[in-house]
Amino acid sequence: MGRAAVAKHKSTKLVFACVGLLGAVLIADLLWASSSSYTSSYLLLSKNLQKSGDITVPHFRNSTQTKDKKGVLTERVLSATFADLPGPKLKWEKMPTAPVPRLDGAAIQIKNLLFVFAGYGTIDYVHSHVDVYNFSDNTWGGRFDMPKEMAHSHLGMVTDGRYIYVVTGQYGPQCRGPTSRTFVLDIETKQWRDMPPLPVPRYAPATQLWKGRLHVMGGSKENRHTPGLDHWSIAVKDGKVLEKEWRSEIPIPQGGPHRACIVVDDRLYLIGGQEGDFMAKPGSPIFKCSRRNEVVYDDVYMLDDEMKWKVLPPMPKPDSHIEFAWVIVNNSIVIVGGTTEKHPVTKKMTLVGEVFQFNLDTLVEYDCPGILPNWSVVGKLPYRVKTTLVGLWDGWLYFTSGQRDKGPDDPAPRKVIGEMWRTKLHL
Known part of the structure; x- marks a missing residue:
């Protein structure tokens, strides 16, 4: 790298x-x-x-x-x-559809396997199992259950190549509350173990392994709307937690959920995300979701050995719901779809149909951050879609699940999908 x-x-x-x-x-x-x-x-x-x-x-x-x-x-x-930003057309190939549709699910790729977790099936129904996609033969299989106490959406998740660490998230459908429970999964044995709970529950926190520690940042607070700035870490190794308590770290510059959190070349990046989210309607016995104002970010931050957040060039447009929508390709970060600001006239959510590339090599060449185009649009999706679950195998870029648009002329969200697509990526 x-x-x-x-x-x-x-x-x-x-x-x-x-x-x-x-x-x-x-x-x-x-x-x-x-x-x-x-x-x-x-x-x-x-x-x-x-x-x-x-x-x-x-x-x-x-x-x-x-x-x-x-x-x-x-x-x-x-x-x-x-607006839809200009970009080259990609040739997308439709692959086997996932066993169930998912919104706000999670995904982790380990070698040729994509582990797809939880998520909404509908606003009133959430999944509590894992489906596995095999990139080698392009088949779904190997379904297994999650712990009953584990959150069903808005999860924080990362892997070291064998163990998958799962942190906090929303428990139940509609806009129910979060849990502070955390777990680790051994993918070879399919065994789950408890880890120390997060100090407080969070929705969709940024989560990564960095310098031997599991880092958890931001997300939304217990009311699902207020952004959290907290940053905690705990030492882990080979699926085991080496400390009894989480340690407070430098707060993140802006709180909130649904951002990409990535480590490349021993540097930690936070990309996009939002402040605010739907909340439970007061007094609703089913915690019915009620719309609130949201602000979507295009901001990019980096944390390195100095342990100070640095501002990097922003995304081509504000983008949220991208926590599992990224892969690393040739020292570039590639982000697939998402959602941007609500349209000021229609007041509807606007989905994103671009594939973005953030070229990390070019960062050493430019002295005017935010001006020169470290970011580019490298392709267009078959439709606009948010909360994509993304993988990369043998030069193929895959995405599955999420919520797609109403059609080419309407970027508002429509139905939850389980479709799997792939395109040959040339960067």
Whole structure:
């Protein structure tokens, strides 16, 4: 793996160049004022493409007309955040469908096997078992049960290549509460063991193994909406916990669930995610989900030996529900689908149909983080979809499960799926 680090400024001339470029971006941002939330500098470049017709805006135009109190039509320009970004078409091949559809499930790849856990079948029904996909012969099989006390969605999960560590998550359907229970699975024996519970329950925390410790960060707090900034770790080895208690670590810069958490070249990355989520309706006996405001991130942070969070170039658009939607390819992080900000006019969730690449090699070349395109769109999915479960085998990029869009012209979520797709990835 190549080393990933943001290079320091090397000359006064380069400093002025960066400042000038930043100034140009700020001016462009003012000229392209949007009623939506912030956009990254990458999106400013995308807006120019949008004006030239190179970005497809699904179901709605990139502007909308409304009448004021006097009946006069006014036009409102929308951000490129809500548009499909341009990217090459990929040739997708449909593979055997998973035994059950899943939303907000989890997945871990170990060699040629993809272990797919839990998730919603419907809003009123959750799975409590594991399905296994074999990339070598492209078949599903080997189903086995999860512990009865284990969460059913919004799990934190990571592997060391044999043992799978499972942390906290939501217990039950609709918008029920989280559990602090944690487990470890030995995939060779299919045996589960308890681990020390997390200090407090969390929904969808960022979870990784780093420097001999199991790290758990952020997620949503017990009400399912308030973002947590907490960061804990505990020493583990070969499926065994070496300490009795979790240790507090440096808090993450922004809390919240549904972000990708990845370790490459001994550096820990946090990508995307959101603040806020659906909450249980007050007084509902079934904890019926009730919509709340959400803010989706395009932010990227890195933690290295200095144990200080560093800001890296943002994603092409804000992206959430991507905790198991990534793979590492040739020192790049590839992220598949997700969900971005709600559309300001329709108020509907907007799903993501792009495949993004974050090239870690290029981080050492650029001195203006956030300006130059470390990120790129390397392909388009067969449809927009969130909470994909992703694997990579023999050059093939696979994804399964999640919630897909209503169609090519409507990016709002429709049905939960179990379909499996693959494409040959060339990076």
